[in-house]
Amino acid sequence: MFENLSKAPGDKILALMGEYAADQRSTKIDLGVGVYKDEKGVTPVMTSVRKAEEKILSNEKTKTYLGIAGNKGFGTSVLDLVLAGSVDLSRVRIAQAPGGTGSLWVLMQLINRARPGATVYVSDPTWANHNPIAINSGLKVATYPYFDTETRGVKFAEMLATLDKLGAGDVVLLHGCCHNPTGANLSNDQWDQVAASLLRTGALPFVDLAYLGFGDGIEADAYGTRKILSTVPEALVAFSGSKNFGLYRERVGAAILIARDEKEADITNSQLLNIIRGAYSQPPITVPRSSAPSSRTRLCALSGKKNWRSCVTA
Numbered sequence: 317m318f319e320n321l322s323k324a325p326g327d328k329i330l331a332l333m334g335e336y337a338a339d340q341r342s343t344k345i346d347l348g349v350g351v352y353k354d355e356k357g358v359t360p361v362m363t364s365v366r367k368a369e370e371k372i373l374s375n376e377k378t379k380t381y382l383g384i385a386g387n388k389g390f391g392t393s394v395l396d397l398v399l400a401g402s403v404d405l406s407r408v409r410i411a412q413a414p415g416g417t418g419s420l421w422v423l424m425q426l427i428n429r430a431r432p433g434a435t436v437y438v439s440d441p442t443w444a445n446h447n448p449i450a451i452n453s454g455l456k457v458a459t460y461p462y463f464d465t466e467t468r469g470v471k472f473a474e475m476l477a478t479l480d481k482l483g484a485g486d487v488v489l490l491h492g493c494c495h496n497p498t499g500a501n502l503s504n505d506q507w508d509q510v511a512a513s514l515l516r517t518g519a520l521p522f523v524d525l526a527y528l529g530f531g532d533g534i535e536a537d538a539y540g541t542r543k544i545l546s547t548v549p550e551a552l553v554a555f556s557g558s559k560n561f562g563l564y565r566e567r568v569g570a571a572i573l574i575a576r577d578e579k580e581a582d583i584t585n586s587q588l589l590n591i592i593r594g595a596y597s598q599p600p601i602t603v604p605r606s607s608a609p610s611s612r613t614r615l616c617a618l619s620g621k622k623n624w625r626s627c628v629t630a
């Protein structure tokens with residue numbers, strides 16, 4: 317079965333993480349994966365997260381399946397956070413998904429169902445995982461000019477000129493804020509121009525929103541996304557809660573779709589749910605299993621019992 321396979325290239329960033337962990341030098345500096353770290357170099361469990369986990373564990377009443385679209389309350393909250401009323405919700409659907417990456421994956425699959433082999437235009441450069449996700453979903457990838465290595469800013473005139481030449485059926489992947497890997501972002505006025513261009517050409521905006529709040533705060537960072545979504549008839553958003561919630565390993569994310577009207581939203585959503593069902597069936601509830609004993613120990617301590625097992629079975 318496997319004799320014809322050749323070795324796949326490793327992921328450079330994740331490989332660097334492993335090399336960093338193995339390096340014994342005390343002077344080492346981690347320039348690998350961009351996760352939040354405190355002054356001791358630890359990516360902490362936030363106090364609010366710990367409290368929420370304890371609350372969830374103590375109140376959890378069932379282990380039954382969540383459903384294909386995941387946790388409904390989570391979906392409503394993400395829509396509040398991302399859209400803040402900028403789009404009529406009758407045209408919007410959301411599905412909880414495993415991280416921003418899982419959201420990108422299911423939405424790329426959706427694009428390929430709607431327009432098999434469509435071209436996704438990504439910024440030059442873009443996050444290294446965009447291309448493989450698009451290609452593995454059956455799509456083509458092309459670039460639009462983005463980073464100016466001289467000015468360290470955005471080549472906006474060239475970017476806009478390229479976007480202006482696209483048409484209906486093309487997809488434009490935009491970093492909602494905190495562009496990865498360059499850190500060069502559009503001004504509000506430039507977002508306005510991009511939104512107008514997308515409206516003119518009919519190309520589909522696909523916003524990757526992985527760092528909401530990490531740039532200039534939630535409202536300022538959401539400007540571009542909300543501007544685009546409130547301007548065009550159709551759009552997609554892959555939301556990641558990994559960074560802004562400090563929940564990297566729980567895989568917190570959501571796939572959002574905006575259709576022209578309620579009827580198309582329902583039909584498109586049925587395809588999205590069908591894709592999810594045929595992939596991982598449903599998203600996980602994001603309570604970390606690995607930390608369950610320690611959380612339970614704490615819950616036990618609160619209830620005055622010594623052993624967390626006797627506590628949870630009580």
Ligand SMILES: Cc1ncc(COP(=O)(O)O)c(C=O)c1O
Nearest residue numbers: 415416417443496524526556558
């Ligand atoms: C631009 C961009 N999109 C999406 C993601 C995916 O995040 P997640 O860990 O939620 O899958 C990342 C993570 O580094 C990212 O930088």
